[in-house]
Every structure is written in C-alpha cells, then in structure tokens.
Amino acid sequence: MSLPPKKLYIKTYGCQMNVYDTERMVDVMGHEGYEVTDAPDDADLVILNTCHIREKAAEKVYSDIGRLRVMKEKQAKKAEASGRESKKSILAVGGCVAQAEGAEIQRRAPTVDMVFGPQTYHRLPEMTNQANKIKKTGGRPRIVDTDLVVSEKFESLSKKAIAPKKTAFLTVQEGCDKFCTYCVVPYTRGGEFSRSFEDVMTDARKLNEAGVLEVTLLGQNVNAYHGMSRENVEWSLARLIRHLADVTDFKRIRYTTSHPHDMTDELIAIHGEVAQCMPYLHLPVQSGSDKIVKAMNRHHTIASYMKTIDSIRAVRPDIALSGDFIVGFPGETDADFQATMKLVKEVDYAQAYSFMYSERPGTPAAGWEHQVEEHVKSERLAELQEALNHQQRAFNDKSVGKVMSVLLERTGKQDTHLVGRSPYMQAVHVDVGDKATVESYFGQMVDMKIISAGPRSLKGEFAT
Ligand code: SAH
Ligand code: SF4
Ligand code: F3S
Numbered sequence: 001m002s003l004p005p006k007k008l009y010i011k012t013y014g015c016q017m018n019v020y021d022t023e024r025m026v027d028v029m030g031h032e033g034y035e036v037t038d039a040p041d042d043a044d045l046v047i048l049n050t051c052h053i054r055e056k057a058a059e060k061v062y063s064d065i066g067r068l069r070v071m072k073e074k075q076a077k078k079a080e081a082s083g084r085e086s087k088k089s090i091l092a093v094g095g096c097v098a099q100a101e102g103a104e105i106q107r108r109a110p111t112v113d114m115v116f117g118p119q120t121y122h123r124l125p126e127m128t129n130q131a132n133k134i135k136k137t138g139g140r141p142r143i144v145d146t147d148l149v150v151s152e153k154f155e156s157l158s159k160k161a162i163a164p165k166k167t168a169f170l171t172v173q174e175g176c177d178k179f180c181t182y183c184v185v186p187y188t189r190g191g192e193f194s195r196s197f198e199d200v201m202t203d204a205r206k207l208n209e210a211g212v213l214e215v216t217l218l219g220q221n222v223n224a225y226h227g228m229s230r231e232n233v234e235w236s237l238a239r240l241i242r243h244l245a246d247v248t249d250f251k252r253i254r255y256t257t258s259h260p261h262d263m264t265d266e267l268i269a270i271h272g273e274v275a276q277c278m279p280y281l282h283l284p285v286q287s288g289s290d291k292i293v294k295a296m297n298r299h300h301t302i303a304s305y306m307k308t309i310d311s312i313r314a315v316r317p318d319i320a321l322s323g324d325f326i327v328g329f330p331g332e333t334d335a336d337f338q339a340t341m342k343l344v345k346e347v348d349y350a351q352a353y354s355f356m357y358s359e360r361p362g363t364p365a366a367g368w369e370h371q372v373e374e375h376v377k378s379e380r381l382a383e384l385q386e387a388l389n390h391q392q393r394a395f396n397d398k399s400v401g402k403v404m405s406v407l408l409e410r411t412g413k414q415d416t417h418l419v420g421r422s423p424y425m426q427a428v429h430v431d432v433g434d435k436a437t438v439e440s441y442f443g444q445m446v447d448m449k450i451i452s453a454g455p456r457s458l459k460g461e462f463a464t
Helices: 016-030 055-081 095-101 104-108 121-136 150-158 197-209 237-247 265-273 290-295 302-315 334-347 374-399 435-441
Strands: 006-012 034-036 045-050 090-094 114-116 143-145 167-171 214-218 226-228 234-236 252-256 280-282 320-327 351-356 403-411 417-421 427-431 445-453 457-462
Touching: 006 016, 016 034, 016 045, 016 095, 016 121, 016 150, 016 167, 016 214, 045 055, 045 095, 055 090, 055 095, 090 095, 090 121, 095 104, 095 114, 114 121, 121 143, 121 150, 167 197, 197 226, 197 237, 214 237, 234 237, 237 252, 237 265, 265 302, 290 334, 302 334, 320 334, 320 374, 334 374, 351 374, 374 445, 374 457, 403 427, 417 435, 427 445
Parallel strands: 006 034, 006 045, 045 090, 090 114, 114 143, 167 214, 214 252, 280 320, 320 351, 427 457
Antiparallel strands: 226 234, 403 417, 403 445, 417 427, 445 457
C-alpha cells in the first residue's frame, strides 16, 4: 500500500521574485512526494515565504506565526483528547525575513522549526528530512540555512521539472549591487548575479515546450542582466529578449523590475522593434526631487529619468508606464514632495505603487536625522495616491471601445467569469455566460472589445 501524499502549505509575501521562488519550492518538494494544500492545518510542512522590504511586511510574518502556533496547540489538544498522536507538522520561515533575521526568528518565535534564505531552498528536502528525524525523537529542530551563494541554487533547480502554465516567470538575474540607502534587498538577496545565457535558454525552451505563451523575465534589477555564454560572450537583456523572440513561440515577453540607470538605448529600442515585447514598463523613480534621489543613492537624476521616458515613448507611443514611489524619505521637504507630484503629472502613469518610507534595520538611511513624521508621511501618501489612482482610472477609461488581445488566466468572482491581462497589464474580466465552458478558455489568447472600465480593471466581450 502506498503512503498518502504529504501536504505542503506555502504562503507567499512580497514581490514576484518570491512568487517565482514559491513555484520552485513546490517543484522541489513535489519531487519528494508533497502536494500543495490550501489548508495550513492539514499540512505536514508549512512554509512562510517572507518579505523584509518594509516593517509592516516583516511584522505580518510574526502575527501569522502566532496564528499558526495557536492552530497547532488546538490540534495537539484535540489529538490528546481522542488518544491519538498529534500531527508533527513542520513550520518553516523562508525568504527575505529569514535571510535578514536568521536564528533570531526562532528566539522570538520558538515554534519555528526551520529558517532558510532565498538562496538555499533547493536544500529543502534535506532540511525537511533532518527536521522530521529530530521531531520523531521529540526534539526541536531549529535548523538555519541562510547562505548567500546564488549560483548553486540555480544549478540544482535547473535539473527539476517546471510546472506548465500559459504564463510563467523566469528568473534571469538576482540580487542587487545598487545599495539604495533605504533598501534591504542587497542584504537579503545578496550581490547582483546573472544566470548564464545557456541556463536561461534551457529554462526558456522548457517553458516554450510546455506551451507557455507569456514569459516574464525576472530580476531585482533585471535590466542589469549580463549573462555570459559558453563562448564567453556577454548577453545583455536586450539581446536576450531579441533572441527569445526569434527562437521561441512566446507571444508575449515582459521583464521586471528595471532600474532607470540600466535602461540602455539598446533596450529602449527593443520596445519599438520586437513585436513580442509588451508595451508595459515598470520603471521605479521613487521621488521627483534630485536632492532626494541623490540621498537615496539611486544612480540617476530626474532629468535622466525623464529623458528615458521620452525615448521609450518615441519608439513605442502606446507604452503603459508604471513606477514605485517612496514618500517621507529622511529630509524630504514639502517642496521635494511637490517635485514628486510634478513628475507624476508629467509622466502620466498607467499604474504605480507608492509607500511610506519605512526605516529598515541595517540600511544607511535608518539612522539619519530629519526622519519625517508619520502623519506627514500619511498625508503625502494620500495626496500622491489620489493623483496616481486618477491617472490609472483615466488610462483605463481610454481603453473603452478598443480591441485588445487578452490572455485568459483564471476564473473571476463568479463562476462564469474569466480574467486575463491586456498587453498593458490591465486585468480584463469577461462573462462567458456558461459555467461549463469556462475551463476551455484557460490559457487562450483572444481579441476582446473593451466595453467598460473601472479603477483597477476592465470589462470586455469577445470581439467578432
Ligand atoms: N529592485 C526594485 C524594487 C525593489 S523593492 C527597484 O529598484 O526598483 C520594491 C519597492 O519597495 C521599491 O521600489 C521601493 O519603492 C519600495 N521600498 C523599498 N524599500 C523601502 C523602504 N525602506 N520603505 C518604503 N518603501 C520601500
Ligand atoms: Fe533595492 Fe535599490 Fe536594489 Fe532596487 S535598486 S533592489 S530599491 S537597492
Ligand atoms: Fe520583499 Fe525580498 Fe522581494 S524583501 S520585495 S521579497 S526581494
């Protein structure tokens, strides 16, 4: 008789890099006989794949650990009452909080059995076996694995299968050497690392053969990609995109996140030349004030950012622009903030993310004088978000009446509804009217006429 499959529950916090990592963890543990479950109380292994970027994100992990502890205690009591042995599930904290805090997590939350960083999850099977052995003998595992050697992880993962879907992430670059003065990423993900051209192509071919239509090339600084080939030739992101467009059947190619400093002329040109390269670019600027971007160590000026935007619009006038903003960085005055508002007005974003500055331990700006008061930060954030929401709504409104290709990915709120993405990353909802046929549309790229727009999404109907 074969054993029932073990169950794995993973919760993902943070950025797309973590989404990608979660998918790889599912692959790795799938090889060990683990199946994914939506119920943490049913799982043999619970993984929290965490984010350290802002204080709120990191603190959320601890409140989730608290909830899981209560759940475990209840389970144990129930089992005791019915004379059964309680489930010895493993609680693991992975990702960027794990990397930043290491064993400190287990001091603060002793229920945590394993702590592993973003560069060591290929060793999950060994860690889990070890933890299970210790648990069987009634011990406490307290495993910590937070090495920062990126290449080893990719070598190990490349040997594993890739789950087939119609849209997929492909990590080409990891880590960051930019050291913005507010940011934890260079410490949690390590230095900048580009995967070799051959490794990227091996994964790309696998995705292509599995029928993937849309690939998103991922990296913390994806446009700093400079992978070497076996012949010792350096591949830029632009060349890589061109090559992927030539040799694969991908209908859509995206890349994220880009840094303004690495937005080369070659990469800008791709947007006008490669049809598969989608007209959407996430290009964070953080602030519209030269003084602040300098203090942030962003390696670009406002003028150079605006020049880049102009050049992209010259080759691809319909490009949808997105960005990230931080308000209330130390030393930000009203005038600096107004410079941000001015930049937002000039760029006219299709969509953007904005945050209040959060002091992160170990980053240079954390100890600086002239920290901005919380109430000022919230007022600025509200003003900025109002402008950004307004722009997003206007961008969506302009889509009404247009016919766009939409890649249908998932069901919507109602069971006759499907949701997909436009070339500009807008969510497009369609009612197919019949529950039975919903699944037959999954993964299809269809032309849709946009019939109405909302603040965050569009409604479409099949174009005839
Ligand atoms: N590598 C990407 C983004 C990394 S983090 C880039 O450079 O653009 C995603 C976003 O989180 C950042 O762009 C920034 O806007 C925000 N962020 C990072 N650290 C932050 C902090 N300490 N406080 C508030 N927001 C922060
Ligand atoms: Fe963080 Fe700056 Fe690197 Fe982006 S470029 S990951 S914000 S240090
Ligand atoms: Fe968060 Fe780590 Fe991504 S800190 S934003 S999960 S790189």
